[in-house]
Amino acid sequence: MSEWLLIGNALLVDGRGRHDANQHVLVKDGEIVALGGSEVRAQVPRGEKLSEIDATGKTVMPGLIDAHCHMTYGEARTEEEIDLYTSVETRTLRAAHNLKQVLRAGVTSISQPGGSWNIGTALRDAVRDGIVEGPRIATAARYLSSRNSLTDWYPSWIGVPESSIGVLVRNRDEIVDEIRLQVKNGVDFVKVADSPFGEHQAFTYDEMRTATDTAHMLNVGAVIHARGNAEVNAAVRAEFDWIMHGNVMDDETIELLAASKIPLIPTLTLIANWADYGHLFGVPVKLRDPCKRLLEETAEVLHRAHAAGVTLVAGTDSGFSATPYGEWHARELELLQTYAGLSTTEAIKAGTENAGKMVGLEGRVGVLEPGALADLLVIDGDPSTDLKILLDKARIERVILGGVPVDFDDDARAIRHEAAQVMSTGYLTVDMVNGTRDQRNDGPDTSYVSWDEVEALETAYSKRESVR
Numbered sequence: 394m395s396e397w398l399l400i401g402n403a404l405l406v407d408g409r410g411r412h413d414a415n416q417h418v419l420v421k422d423g424e425i426v427a428l429g430g431s432e433v434r435a436q437v438p439r440g441e442k443l444s445e446i447d448a449t450g451k452t453v454m455p456g457l458i459d460a461h462c463h464m465t466y467g468e469a470r471t472e473e474e475i476d477l478y479t480s481v482e483t484r485t486l487r488a489a490h491n492l493k494q495v496l497r498a499g500v501t502s503i504s505q506p507g508g509s510w511n512i513g514t515a516l517r518d519a520v521r522d523g524i525v526e527g528p529r530i531a532t533a534a535r536y537l538s539s540r541n542s543l544t545d546w547y548p549s550w551i552g553v554p555e556s557s558i559g560v561l562v563r564n565r566d567e568i569v570d571e572i573r574l575q576v577k578n579g580v581d582f583v584k585v586a587d588s589p590f591g592e593h594q595a596f597t598y599d600e601m602r603t604a605t606d607t608a609h610m611l612n613v614g615a616v617i618h619a620r621g622n623a624e625v626n627a628a629v630r631a632e633f634d635w636i637m638h639g640n641v642m643d644d645e646t647i648e649l650l651a652a653s654k655i656p657l658i659p660t661l662t663l664i665a666n667w668a669d670y671g672h673l674f675g676v677p678v679k680l681r682d683p684c685k686r687l688l689e690e691t692a693e694v695l696h697r698a699h700a701a702g703v704t705l706v707a708g709t710d711s712g713f714s715a716t717p718y719g720e721w722h723a724r725e726l727e728l729l730q731t732y733a734g735l736s737t738t739e740a741i742k743a744g745t746e747n748a749g750k751m752v753g754l755e756g757r758v759g760v761l762e763p764g765a766l767a768d769l770l771v772i773d774g775d776p777s778t779d780l781k782i783l784l785d786k787a788r789i790e791r792v793i794l795g796g797v798p799v800d801f802d803d804d805a806r807a808i809r810h811e812a813a814q815v816m817s818t819g820y821l822t823v824d825m826v827n828g829t830r831d832q833r834n835d836g837p838d839t840s841y842v843s844w845d846e847v848e849a850l851e852t853a854y855s856k857r858e859s860v861r
């Protein structure tokens with residue numbers, strides 16, 4: 394006996410420009426089997442169990458896919474919190490809890506390009522087996538890092554700890570060995586980390602090629618964090634399966650990327666949240682300002698990339714304090730309009746159909762078609778006229794995962810943070826207290842301080858500014 398679900402009288406919206414009113418979606422055992430008028434109901438055999446959702450006045454669209462979501466970070470405020478201060482056991486349990494927040498926001502699949510331990514593969518399997526409620530997951534493990542890339546943050550005499558999201562690979566043999574280990578442990582793809590903000594190329598072309606060849610030989614994907622022109626250019630030639638960021642690209646690199654058909658996941662949300670809203674949650678000016686400049690440069694690059702035909706995919710870098718789980722996943726769609734010039738339909742496609750590849754379910758998720766998995770949203774409003782609707786959880790009335798409506802009973806969230814052992818974020822000088830010209834401080838660093846303290850710092854700083 395099959396389980397049937399009929400969602401009736403909906404406005405159907407997808408990433409292909411569909412905008413059809415009064416449509417019915419018929420789901421059988423977790424898959425869409427028919428779309429159309431009320432006649433689709435006749436396909437349900439008499440006596441089989443049929444559930445119905447009346448979607449009159451509502452929109453039904455594919456569930457969102459976040460192609461860049463880090464479940465092990467725990468909404469971190471510091472790199473140390475990502476790498477050091479939380480045990481693997483606690484980190485795993487928190488991640489399992491946080492998956493529900495992501496699903497509740499209408500995200501029915503995520504791709505995790507890197508995280509600590511083997512938590513990603515455990516979460517993926519736990520969701521698949523029904524142990525944990527959450528979106529479908531495809532995952533990498535620890536980032537393959539060089540001494541000059543992301544994740545080798547700490548002094549050389551500390552190194553990259555076992556608990557870090559990265560693993561140091563010092564030569565091509567170590568790249569091969571680490572990939573073999575990660576594949577043995579069940580990853581869907583491996584993640585290579587180039588320089589944090591595109592400062593330099595941290596892996597040679599040959600090293601990148603070793604990584605992609607080894608991963609592909611073992612039938613897993615290989616992806617890379619690459620923000621600067623040199624590393625994006627090398628990464629395209631090394632045939633990574635997708636590239637994250639691509640903030641700076643010259644015409645040659647864009648041409649190469651477009652011709653390669655390798656998708657690009659710009660991941661604008663984290664940078665934009667720091668730049669646009671950093672003043673609201675204590676982000677230091679020294680991080681906010683470079684993010685603003687990076688976004689300006691990125692806008693010009695992504696418009697050229699979009700015009701050249703590069704496939705763009707939505708990913709948010711959720712998992713930081715700037716991108717808590719379940720909050721900002723849909724913002725990336727709007728940002729792709731602003732910073733890359735996508736139409737609303739193209740933005741929806743970037744956040745649905747285009748991201749199917751990153752979760753290993755290309756063509757089976759993110760689309761409204763017979764044979765697709767029934768990962769669907771029922772929305773109060775029409776996102777194709779206003780993407781902001783997708784950021785409002787009150788308007789995401791139902792999330793349907795594999796044909797089963799998700800129960801929203803547990804929205805509790807109060808997770809303790811374990812920041813680094815910060816004692817202050819600036820110097821206390823006599824000038825600062827007296828409001829006189831200060832030779833040592835270059836402004837308040839407002840991370841990790843309370844609201845009252847932020848105000849006090851801002852006041853002290855503006856006093857000093859007026860003295861200058």
Ligand SMILES: [Zn+2]
Pocket residue numbers: 461463506710
């Ligand atoms: Zn990331």
